[in-house]
Amino acid sequence: MLKSWVACLRIQKGSLTKQPKSAAELRRIADFQVLPLLLVGFATYQLDRTNLSSALTGGLADDLSISQNTINLGNQLMFLGVIALEIPSNVVLYKIGPRWWIGGQVLVFGIIAALQIFIRNESEFLLTRAILGLAEAGYIPGAMFTLSTWYTKAEITKRIAIFFFGMFGGTAISPLLGAGILKLDGHGGLLGWQWIFLDAVEGVWSVAISLLLLIFLPQRASYELVSQHKCMATNGWSIKDGNRRLPLAEVWRIITCIRKWPHFLATACVFATWSPLTTYTPSIIMSLGFSRVKANALAAVASILTLPVVLFFAWFSDKTKRRGMTVMIAISAYLVAIVILRTAQPFASRWCKFGMWTAVNGLAVGYHPIHNAWIQIKCRTPEERSIFLAYLVVVSATSGLMGGSQLFREDESSTLYPRGLLIMIGLVFLGLVLTALQEIIYFLEDRDAKTKSDSVDSNSAC
Template structure:
């Protein structure tokens, strides 16, 4: 089968699933430099050629972004493992002071997410996120030497500032390389980087924390931060050397490496233009009007609320997960190792949900299913919180954590596919990441010292938040379906001239 990209003017529908957005309008000649050498009025390619192009994205671009997310999560999450190794006593802070520092980390991300996204557009996502990984790698390494409440607060907020733009920047790069029908799986794979960090952080802690005994010049938690900080610095070098900017600029920043042949570079751009005419441009500058327009789009905010509700309870359990397991009467190293199991469950569920969502082109029901499972496990976990069976409590806790992961990337994809322009998508994804960090900020305050060790109040709040997220996702799915019905009725009732039909733009919301 051969794909064709027409470069002549005239109305030509862009193919798409009924579950995806569809734009119909006037196509104009391609302005991309990568298509200038195309002879005639159209570029044709076979499915075999396109698969070869996509494979190179899958094996070079996506893994680099995946590794960046992996070390990103290690740097912000290794403090939960440090808690089991006497971190609070070593630094000289209380549990509530610890929660305040965690809140500052997320507050720094929230406040700087939009400015960071603006800078990302100005200097390019490749340069911006590569240097961000370098920056948070340095902060993550040096936080091993923090001391006192002031030093702890300073390192937390600096880590938040340096991490603030990585996720939306990476998601933006992914959206420029993959078609809409390919996004859910790739976004899920990207978010598996987060899950893999959760799955391996406990195992890394199990291996690194004993270094405090073998090399007593530093404590075990300090060695943990030094080693994992150096891992982030290594990934930053990989990004700087090998990450291509976009299909329009498919070369690395410093090395003259071309992953695709000239023919494949043409297909790389053309396949994206065929998927969405707005992908013709190699850059999409954001204006104040774009920001205001996105903020005033009420359909974005339910996705934001879902993210806040989901991540708040995930953040609470993520921060105190190893400590909770240790409280079930496990020793320090065993608790850290056992805490990794939820991450492995998350890897399987995230990959499965993402694959199913792309194959069926269903987004909302997948999010609803994931939240329903999380809600059910939370009910069971809360009811068994007073049980003396440590393995039962442990099993329910890791199921809550493992099934909390997959709905988040699908929700991100759901939001992305319902954005009407690259500018709106970029700003919306920044809002989405701000929402996730707002949820993490809320989660950092749910499990407090005066509620320990059973956290009855905190767990009830977590269950209420999941319930609100589930209800919001159901309402959002229903409103998209009703909106599409209204659009279909409006289209059927309109009687337009030929010229008006050419100018007409049809929008179909992804459900």
């Protein structure tokens, strides 16, 4: 491991003039340095984004005199900020490299998240959420694009799943931290929700992680694994070299490739249902009769459950080599869980309700890392990976999150959102249909490509 760190540092300084001796050597650098740094950065990103759910159980809405619908609007503004700068952010990453852009992002959005301690009213809450979204734009697709330059197609699925452990781990840790930090309510003249925003994770931790990224994240991936036999070779491209640009015409050509639009639409539909879950699950559990501290601790169970779910589907995807089928199975499992919750919740006991909400949360995004890897594998060039990741992973996903922020409305909070759950069922079913459509499109493309190849071989033989 130490040798991998030293080798990677040499790459950054430009002193490594020869290629690594083997693909395994480069892969160790990626596995022990690039991937862990991006994963921890993702966890920090998710903590900054989701700590609002713990702040709500700490009385933020009452202290600021804002309604649940205003909370929903604030989340929408945050996601809108991400959408507004997503593709420009990826273009900048393509130009200046991941070290400065990704490391700088973690520093900026960590500081902004901590400054939420000073909000005093509805306007300040909405403004801060919008600025936080602008600061977060680009991290997820930028990090995934960076990973895609270090691994072969055969290796990327499992690494993307591991990378998303940052999201799920951050989501799991956030309510656990909230459970502990809320005990500081009243200390130092600060309310519980203010301690949530001010704690060491938001301040010192974000700064520390940003410094690690700025120092140790390779500025460029000068070597790509381009052989399925794990041979090392350059393909004339790096994440930052002055000989390649990303013209707007190329961006437009890639985005208007309608054959991949089912990916985007399916992501928006299914991801929309995750937004209310991340915001209101601790509050829902608290409404079942648990204390605010215990509710936050119990909310972490679902996010912890997500980790083995994602690993299972990543393993299944790699074993079968059927990414589309794996995505459909994962979405189907999530759909079944929501249907059971919507049907049985009115008659269930307190702990049964907790169990059903936990199952829904645990299965909500099990498909997502495999979906992301699926589209990467179907991209033919680095430019396609860069733009499709920006458009698929964040623009479409964040559009879904933005719309989904309004699924759980204040007027049905006392009945645990039966209308919202019914809409979630419809959205997930539609996402499943779109995923099946995308699989059919790829099947027809592969069949046509094989037919043309066979025809060329036949003519050559003649």
